Amino acid sequence: MGVSTSDPDDGVVVITAHFPPVNAPPVQGWYDLARAVRAAGADQRVRCVVLTAEGRGFNAGADIKEMQRGAGHEALIGANRGCYEAFAAVYECEVPVVAAVHGYCLGGGIGLAGNADAIVASDDAVFGLPELDRGALGAATHLARLVPQHLMRTLYYTSRTATAEELHRHGSVWRVVPREQLRDAALELAREIAAKDGSLLRLAKAAINGIDPVDVRRSYRFEQGFTFEANLSGIADRHRDAFVSAKEKERQ
Incomplete structure (x- = not known):
């Protein structure tokens, strides 16, 4: 359980997350x-x-x-900061990152x-942001990198998901x-990338990030501000409590 690292091939590192029961x-x-x-990356x-x-x-x-166990906002602040750091680490990784999604x-x-x-995704993979159903806001920045603008908005407002095949078509x-x-399949793509000159790959990653039309760190941080507003107003707690309660009933 947790985060583990392995190096199955020359120049390739696999980072695996395992946080049962639902990651x-x-x-x-x-x-x-x-x-x-x-x-x-270093x-x-x-x-x-x-x-x-x-x-x-x-x-x-x-x-x-975890957020709802405590009376204060410590876990919420921690989750927001932790997500911010993890997302940024992937984006700023000095070498290309391949996500293997199932x-x-x-x-x-x-x-x-x-x-x-x-x-690279399995055929059972689905992608979505149920944030409005969970009393949160955020990651529209990242969903907009996966689907066109109006589809992103529709998925966001409805909390619906898109399949791997739909994203493949996009x-x-x-x-x-x-x-x-x-x-x-993920390792096959990673090996193809890793066969390139390492110094050039690092330069290429920096160059591609440098021409991105959206600053993903600033954009996501802007979104997070609205999550805190929803929390301070009490809206977020109502939705998170309802989510936790529903999950507890499912187990009964």
Whole structure:
């Protein structure tokens, strides 16, 4: 459980998240993920990073139960800062990052995948932001990197999801494969990238980030301000409490 790192091929590092039961990392988990990605990118032997997960899905977003256990706002602030750091670590990783997405990619998962350089997905993968149903706002910055503007808005307002195949048609998912082939497909792409000159790859990553039309860090931070407004007004707590209550009833 947690974040683990392996190096299955020359120049390729695989970073795996595993936070049962649904891969909704606690506050510390987001920081651990950020630390692992930054460490891999800083290693001059590494030329490509694969970001993956074990369990039922790629990422279900922040741990809402952790947020609701305490009376104050410490966990909420921690989750916001942790997500910010993890998303930034993926975007700013000195080498290309390939996200290998299976099952659900929701909330914070969109922040990770949306900031990756390439996405390989299993045919059961779905992408979406249920933020309005969870009393939060954010990651529209990253969803907008995956789908066209009006589709992003519709998905955001409805909390609906899009399939891997739909994102493939929009060009944001490189390849869709059966779930059992996901790791191999992601490693195949990573090996192809890692075969390039490492110094040039690092220059290319910096150059491509430099010409991005949107500053993803500032854009996401702007969104987070509205999450805090929703929390201070009491709206967010009502939705998070309802979510936790519904999950508890499901287990009964």
